[in-house]
Amino acid sequence: MQRYSGFSLVKHALSHHENWQRHWRNPTPKKRYDVIIVGGGGHGLATAYYLAKEFGVTNVAVVEKGWLGGGNTARNTTIVRSNYLWDEAAQLYNHSLDLWKGLSQDLNYNVMFSQRGVLNLAHTLQDMRDVQRRVNANRLNGIDSEVVTPEQIKEIEPALDTSKRARYPIMGASWQKSAGVARHDAVAWGFARGADALGVDLLQNTEVTGFKIRDGQIHGVHTNRGDIEAQTVGCVAAGNSGVLAKMAGIKLPLESHPLQALVSEPLKPILNTVTMSNHVHGYVSQSDKGDLVIGAGIDGYLGYGQRGSYPTIEHTLQAIVEMFPMFSRVRMNRQWGGIVDTCPDACPILSKTQVKGLYFNCGWGTGGFKATPGSGHVFAASLAKGEMHPIAAPFSIDRFHTGALIDEHGAAGVAH
Amino acid sequence: MFHIFCPYCQEYREEEEFHPSGQAHIERPAEPASVSDEAWGDYLFLRDNPRGIHHEMWVHRLGCRKFFNITRDTASYEILETYRMGEQPSITAASAEVRREQGVQTADGGWQTVGARPENSRLNEETPS
Numbered sequence: 001m002q003r004y005s006g007f008s009l010v011k012h013a014l015s016h017h018e019n020w021q022r023h024w025r026n027p028t029p030k031k032r033y034d035v036i037i038v039g040g041g042g043h044g045l046a047t048a049y050y051l052a053k054e055f056g057v058t059n060v061a062v063v064e065k066g067w068l069g070g071g072n073t074a075r076n077t078t079i080v081r082s083n084y085l086w087d088e089a090a091q092l093y094n095h096s097l098d099l100w101k102g103l104s105q106d107l108n109y110n111v112m113f114s115q116r117g118v119l120n121l122a123h124t125l126q127d128m129r130d131v132q133r134r135v136n137a138n139r140l141n142g143i144d145s146e147v148v149t150p151e152q153i154k155e156i157e158p159a160l161d162t163s164k165r166a167r168y169p170i171m172g173a174s175w176q177k178s179a180g181v182a183r184h185d186a187v188a189w190g191f192a193r194g195a196d197a198l199g200v201d202l203l204q205n206t207e208v209t210g211f212k213i214r215d216g217q218i219h220g221v222h223t224n225r226g227d228i229e230a231q232t233v234g235c236v237a238a239g240n241s242g243v244l245a246k247m248a249g250i251k252l253p254l255e256s257h258p259l260q261a262l263v264s265e266p267l268k269p270i271l272n273t274v275t276m277s278n279h280v281h282g283y284v285s286q287s288d289k290g291d292l293v294i295g296a297g298i299d300g301y302l303g304y305g306q307r308g309s310y311p312t313i314e315h316t317l318q319a320i321v322e323m324f325p326m327f328s329r330v331r332m333n334r335q336w337g338g339i340v341d342t343c344p345d346a347c348p349i350l351s352k353t354q355v356k357g358l359y360f361n362c363g364w365g366t367g368g369f370k371a372t373p374g375s376g377h378v379f380a381a382s383l384a385k386g387e388m389h390p391i392a393a394p395f396s397i398d399r400f401h402t403g404a405l406i407d408e409h410g411a412a413g414v415a416h
Numbered sequence: 417m418f419h420i421f422c423p424y425c426q427e428y429r430e431e432e433e434f435h436p437s438g439q440a441h442i443e444r445p446a447e448p449a450s451v452s453d454e455a456w457g458d459y460l461f462l463r464d465n466p467r468g469i470h471h472e473m474w475v476h477r478l479g480c481r482k483f484f485n486i487t488r489d490t491a492s493y494e495i496l497e498t499y500r501m502g503e504q505p506s507i508t509a510a511s512a513e514v515r516r517e518q519g520v521q522t523a524d525g526g527w528q529t530v531g532a533r534p535e536n537s538r539l540n541e542e543t544p545s
């Protein structure tokens with residue numbers, strides 16, 4: 001792998017940047033691998049990368065039905081934060097945040113991680129109590145959350161309507177300064193390039209159509225390009241996890257919903273941070289290109305069509321204009337949908353299954369982008385050792401029978 | 417935007433009058449105290465979540481405020497029928513007019529996005545890095 005550096009930039013300038021190396025190979029599938037990862041989104045690619053880099057498992061294939069990072073990884077609104085309520089979730093997302101901090105260096109790939117902070121607004125007394133409770137819980141877990149007043153909010157984000165005239169006046173907010181945004185495509189490409197360089201085969205346009213299961217043990221997958229064998233298979237397929245699970249005779253507590261996002265025409269810099277509101281129900285940040293990046297809630301019905309319905313777009317923009325009246329005449333450039341796998345307790349599933357050697361990493365729903373490096377890291381550790389990593393263990397699928405749910409509906413709030 | 421026929425109002429109305437309420441035909445165990453933790457957990461949390469034909473409950477929230485059922489294709493979003501509570505669907509995944517395309521059940525008129533396709537085969541051509 002050619003390393004990227006200031007020097008390589010100058011060197012390639014001499015040949016008009018026409019001789020840069022391809023990011024990854026397009027290999028022909030081998031007959032068998034030690035580990036197969038199903039799903040070439042950020043989480044799957046991160047899993048493969050850490051398997052090869054940290055756990056010495058390099059005979060790995062990532063099987064992706066479309067192109068790398070074309071699923072939710074390319075469709076999210078890139079918010080990264082770790083201010084979750086319960087210890088288990090806080091540990092998982094904080095582990096991820098720690099990895100984010102060194103990710104560009106580690107991958108030798110600029111993921112444009114920008115710690116510009118996240119505001120979670122409170123508009124009612126109950127919102128304020130929830131904010132205070134969550135901030136206190138965060139601080140006990142070493143997360144840099146604080147409660148801020150409307151005056152402090154005005155200083156952080158002057159464009160926000162913090163006046164008493166608002167329909168839902170802002171009473172305060174939680175503020176996580178170390179949170180922020182990252183470039184989602186670069187995350188997928190950086191992990192893919194890193195994994196490829198360590199010998200991982202990235203198989204695109206290769207769809208898993210069934211599993212080879214004998215005597216309760218996984219032996220590989222069927223694909224449109226033939227059978228591929230492995231004794232360990234990790235499924236990381238986001239919205240399509242339930243479809244895959246069904247092929248293995250497993251039922252998951254997931255529902256797949258469309259989640260939409262929009263970007264506006266590019267504007268001059270106006271937003272400093274990420275602002276989210278559960279109550280008014282919308283969130284917005286500004287990308288480095290200048291477009292407002294906007295999202296809100298899921299479409300309430302099940303859907304796999306990667307598009308949502310118009311009423312949801314309208315509600316989303318109503319919320320944004322309520323928070324930022326000055327955006328009322330900004331024009332939207334693009335709108336799209338991704339299919340998110342929502343879980344009853346708004347926490348993911350990282351788990352073994354009743355089929356030996358078959359693992360699932362799913363249920364990240366509306367908020368898994370922030371967890372990409374952490375999820376990949378603990379899932380890789382689990383696949384390599386055959387035992388769930390301690391951070392992953394509480395997210396076992398058993399919790400829906402034991403009742404040990406990890407309810408993060410408050411922290412997951414407005415979908416993000 | 418869905419245009420939904422309410423089987424009680426006997427009229428097509430816009431999606432915004434309605435609210436989806438999840439999978440239909442789920443039966444609450446008659447004696448909750450006597451079922452196992454597994455059975456109770458499955459009842460509360462496990463859902464079919466199919467990519468294809470789905471029977472789901474909706475409520476005509478801003479209309480007659482009655483619950484009813486819809487059979488819908490979750491890949492094409494096409495509504496295949498609506499029917500009252502207590503009735504059974506006439507179109508199911510096993511119906512004759514439902515076909516399977518790349519693992520997805522679609523009834524006629526279906527439209528969908530799926531994964532691996534012949535026109536993307538360039539992604540399978542071997543290249544060095």
Ligand SMILES: Cc1cc2nc3c(=O)[nH]c(=O)nc-3n(C[C@H](O)[C@H](O)[C@H](O)COP(=O)(O)OP(=O)(O)OC[C@H]3O[C@@H](n4cnc5c(N)ncnc54)[C@H](O)[C@@H]3O)c2cc1C
Nearest residue numbers: 039041042043065071072073076077079208338368369370
């Ligand atoms: C509009 C929107 C906004 C969001 N905003 C945020 C946010 O601000 N912050 C945040 O943290 N999260 C956000 N999320 C959630 C986040 O995008 C996801 O949780 C995360 O990207 C999931 O990553 P993944 O790698 O598991 O999934 P994906 O990137 O979807 O990867 C799954 C891959 O599996 C492949 N696959 C599926 N079935 C098969 C098969 N049978 N064979 C082979 N391959 C298969 C798919 O093609 C896909 O590429 C948002 C999501 C959406 C849709």
Ligand SMILES: [Zn+2]
Nearest residue numbers: 422425476480
């Ligand atoms: Zn009605």
